[in-house]
Amino acid sequence: MITAAFIIGIFILIMITDLPYLISEKKKSRLLIIYLFFILSGIILGILLDTTNPPENPSTLITNMVNFIIGSN
Amino acid sequence: MQKVRLSGIQLGMLFVGFLYGSSSLLNPAFSALQDGWLAFLIGWMLGIIIIAVYISIYLLNPSQTLIGILKSNFGRFLGTVIGILYAWYFLHLAAIVLRDFGEFSLLVILPNTPLPFIIGCFAALCVYSLKKGIEVTARTGELLIPLIPLASLIVTLGIARLIDFSNIKPVLANGIKPVLTTGFGVLSFPFGETVCFLMVFPLLRKRSTLRKTVFISTVIAGLLLLIIVVRDILALNPQLTQRAAFPAELASKLFPVINIYPLILLNLLIGGTIKVIVCLYASAAAITELSGLSDYKALLSSITGFSVTLSIWLYDNVMQMFEFAVSTYPYYALPFQIIIPVLLLIISIIRRTSERRKTS
Amino acid sequence: MFKRLSKIIGLRKKENSSSNTAMAADKKQPMVEGIPTDINDLKARVRREFDRCEDIVIRTLEIGQDNFIEMLVVYFDGLVNKDTLNAHVLRPLLIDARIVPLDKSVNKRTIVNIIERNLLDNCEILELTDFNQCVQNILSGNTVLFTEGSDIALATCTKGFATRSVDKPDTESSVRGSREGFVESFRVNTSLLRRRIRTSSLKIEEMTIGQQTNTKVGIAYVEGIVNKRIVDEVISRLSKIKIDGVLGSGTLEELIQDAPLSLMPTVANSEKPDKVAGKLLEGRVAIITDGSPFVLTVPCLFIEAFQTSEDYYSLPFIASFIRMLRFIAFVISMYGPAFYVAMVGFHQSVVPFKLVVTIAAARQGLPFSPFTEAFIMGLTFELLREAGIRMPKPVGQAVSIVGALVLGEASIRAGITGAPMVIVTAITAICSFILTPYTDLLPFARFALLIAANVLGLIGIALVSAAGLVHLCSLRSFGVPFMAPFAPLNLSGLKDTFIRAPLWTMFTRPKELTGIHPDQNRVRMALEISPEDYDGNE
Incomplete structure (x- = not known):
């Protein structure tokens, strides 16, 4: 729980430091969609990583994929 | 807003720092044991060829970033899809380097500090300097990168007494195949990773100096790395090198009287920061251009925040990190570093000639 | 919510960028006000202006034959040198005026000219037509003479107040360099610079800053060496300052700073005339503030703190x-x-x-x-x-x-x-x-x-x-990268950084300061002079 709060706090801090840039951008809605995508996925990932059963990491996925394509030896 | 422009020497310094970056820590050629130097040479030559490909792509499509080149050569839809893949690749690369840095600090210097904290501090520095602008980063690089060869020179001289030329024998004991495989690995790490610079090239002030600048810096960085590879083989036992997590750290421990890992740390910090910064810039600039926004600085910290979490998610432990770097990464990077650029080059050349035919 | 935030942030940014809009009082520029010709109006006007300023002296004279012209002498006690005033202003008017025939045939309008050209033997005399200017002159220590029937006033230089004499600087001492330091008086400071750079290319532009203090500020540079853009930038930044008081050069330093929130000063200061002169010759601009022994120089680079004037005097x-x-x-x-x-x-x-x-x-x-x-x-x-x-x-x-x-x-x-x-x-x-x-x-x-x-x-x-x-x-x-010549790297500039190369190798003026003008003469030292010339084996 504390970790989750900590992660959310840090990402909110990031958003606060970014405010001037967010405001000066003209295409606000588009920017916000992309921006929030990264922020939210960062937060969710961070919280998931703290749980006892973290999601399978991308390296394993990529290794499996590569082995599947080139045929593992 | 003032348009950002880099001078030739600044781009060259960034290039050297990028190539040298984390490769000074993780000896890129260690899996070929005593033939590492040969593998490195092969990788280096291939690297120069592939960098020549990148330069030609840029020169055939002047003043366009990678995204622009992709869109104009592959069409709007396919170009955007590949562009998104590249943005992911740059982001992933930044995360990998961040993790390398974090693991090194954890293992060698700060065993009790939480990994996310170290990586977070490191990333904060990268964001700070990129928010000041890539030009400021390049200027700082101009100041700091000349320190890199100094540090590795001191380490090399310090352990020169351990040099044993019999370590290099037997040459090609296991045949040519492992050497070629390792050479291929050297190509993908670090030389192929300079594909990031396709996002930076358009910032160069004089396009005519590009070819010279990049070649000279590739040669300088290659020489510096070669010194490290040869040093690790000659002074340390190849078997020892392979077993050590970070050969550079091992080398510093063999330094007489005092332990000079701060120098290695300095190397890593300068080179690694430059590498992360270039990757983050490339990623942020790619996403910005893909979505038609105006300023990459708006997206920068969110992307960095994401890549910090990604870097922690990336591996379960150090062993997986090394395993991934050696056996998976070259294949994973293959499309980004070689297949797509070569395709781009071919299409660009065809388009160029057909345009010329039309005009004539 | 976003809009409001943007307003707040926008506001903050504005404050930062111009660094002084908050202080800009909406005090209007004083209009030109003529000098009353009637002597009684004039007296009333002067009295009203200097009401309750009890150190003012307003003296009425009657000059000419039959004492037919009334004059008003106005000055601040303590700001003027009374000997000068007596000997070179009052004496000519009251005694020598009897020699020059000032009788009723003389037109009252031209009498001012006669006084100015023929009578006063004081070296510096200004003709004023604006009453506010007269006030300024009185405040700065001049004596202003108003003449009955004329709308022209004469300001004579009688400045004489207690100042410190040129002394050793406290903050920067030197062994081989000059031991003079700047003082609080503006004129003395300009003279210290002028004495070192004896060329008409040394320009000293003057302006007044501070709505209450009316402090005199001088901008000195050597034409032909300085980058004109830097001078324009300095003048434009200084003229934007609208503040009540400038009591020292530190105030100006803060207000013309490039990065007001940075710890690092981007304006240098010095107390030594020889150092400032050296900086002027490198293409910098000096800002002299009345009342402060510290002269500011811009652009300021990181490396400047490591350079002292001593370096150039020793081997x-x-x-x-x-x-x-x-x-x-x-x-x-x-x-x-x-x-x-x-x-x-x-x-x-x-x-x-x-x-x-x-x-x-x-x-x-x-x-x-x-x-x-x-x-x-x-x-x-x-x-x-x-x-x-x-x-x-x-x-x-x-x-x-x-x-x-x-x-x-x-x-x-x-x-x-x-x-x-x-x-x-x-x-x-x-x-x-x-x-x-x-x-x-x-x-x-x-x-x-x-x-x-x-x-x-x-x-x-x-x-x-x-x-x-x-x-x-x-x-x-002021447009020059602070870390120059390290970043951006300028190899010829490095001669004066970690080492101080021999003077004959630093034959060009610093590029990052003077800018690159093809028409400008960038050589500061003739190349013919190098040690080989003194070998004696000719």
Whole structure:
């Protein structure tokens, strides 16, 4: 729980430091969609990583994929 | 807003720092044991060829970033899809380097500090300097990168007494195949990773100096790395090198009287920061251009925040990190570093000639 | 919500960028006001203007034959030299005027001209037609003469107030250089510069800043060397300043700063005319403020703190050695305590084993952690320094004795700090005095590094230094990158950085300051003169 709060706090801090840039951008809605995508996925990932059963990491996925394509030896 | 422009020497310094970056820590050629130097040479030559490909792509499509080149050569839809893949690749690369840095600090210097904290501090520095602008980063690089060869020179001289030329024998004991495989690995790490610079090239002030600048810096960085590879083989036992997590750290421990890992740390910090910064810039600039926004600085910290979490998610432990770097990464990077650029080059050349035919 | 936030942030940005809009009072520019011709109106006007200014002297004269013309002499007691006033203004008017036939045939309108051209033997006389200008002249120590029936007033220079004479500068002392220092008086300061650069290319433009203080500010530069864009930038920044008072050059320095929120000053100051003259010859612009012995020079580069005028008077090898000492001092005074804490706390293996043992023995039984110790000692030192500066001189002695005892023996004997920490603090302190321009901001860097070192050891130090370096590289001083000639790299500029190359190798003016103009003569020294010429084997 504390970790989750900590992660959310840090990402909110990031958003606060970014405010001037967010405001000066003209295409606000588009920017916000992309921006929030990264922020939210960062937060969710961070919280998931703290749980006892973290999601399978991308390296394993990529290794499996590569082995599947080139045929593992 | 003032348009950002880099001078030739600044781009060259960034290039050297990028190539040298984390490769000074993780000896890129260690899996070929005593033939590492040969593998490195092969990788280096291939690297120069592939960098020549990148330069030609840029020169055939002047003043366009990678995204622009992709869109104009592959069409709007396919170009955007590949562009998104590249943005992911740059982001992933930044995360990998961040993790390398974090693991090194954890293992060698700060065993009790939480990994996310170290990586977070490191990333904060990268964001700070990129928010000041890539030009400021390049200027700082101009100041700091000349320190890199100094540090590795001191380490090399310090352990020169351990040099044993019999370590290099037997040459090609296991045949040519492992050497070629390792050479291929050297190509993908670090030389192929300079594909990031396709996002930076358009910032160069004089396009005519590009070819010279990049070649000279590739040669300088290659020489510096070669010194490290040869040093690790000659002074340390190849078997020892392979077993050590970070050969550079091992080398510093063999330094007489005092332990000079701060120098290695300095190397890593300068080179690694430059590498992360270039990757983050490339990623942020790619996403910005893909979505038609105006300023990459708006997206920068969110992307960095994401890549910090990604870097922690990336591996379960150090062993997986090394395993991934050696056996998976070259294949994973293959499309980004070689297949797509070569395709781009071919299409660009065809388009160029057909345009010329039309005009004539 | 976004809009409101943007407003707040937008507002803040504006304040930062122009750095002084908040202070801009909406006081209108005074209109031109004619001088009343009727002597009674005039008297009333003058009295009203200087109501309750009890140091004003308003004297009525009647001159000419039959005393047919009334004149008004207005000056501030204490601002004028009474001897000059008596001998060169009042005496001619009251006594010599009898020789010049001033009778009723003379037109009252032209009498002013006669007084100005034929009577007054004072060297400097101004004709004024605007009453507000008259007021300004009176306030700056001139004596203003109003004549009945004429709308022209005469201001004669009778300035004479107590000023300090040219003296040795307190902040920058030198062994071989000139010992003159700037003083508080504007004219004396310009004369000190003019005496060193005797060319009509030395331009000194004047302007008045401060709505209440009306301080005179001079902008000096050498035409043909200076980059014209920098001069324009300086003038435009100065003319934007709308503030009540400019009491010292520090006020101006803060208001024309490129990065007002940065710790690093992007405006340099000096008390030595020879140093400022040297900077002018390198293409810088000097800003002289009336009432301050410190002359500002812009653009200011990082490297300037390491250069002293002494360097150019002594031999290149000696000067280069001292330059390098200064760089070492800079590094030590910034990193000293931080390195100590990092080494003791995190990286014992980096220190040679015997030294580790010695330090460990000295730290045996100490109550505080190295960080706390370093923090306390650093703070104590800063307190002592401040006390030493502000205390009256006789008491200052006592402070230093107490300080030496506190920082030295007693604290070790009492077991509060270890001897190594005292050594580190002392070395840091000594080194910080070597670089006078940065003495005041080094503590900030030192404490920031100290905290970083306590958290992340060497990595922390490296991260904070890198961030600081990025900040330095991002700074610009009047368009010139602050870290020039290191970044952006300029090889020929490096001759005057870590080393001071022989003068005959630095034959071009600094490129980053003068800018690149193809028409400009960039050579500051004739190339023919080099040591080979003095060999004597012709």
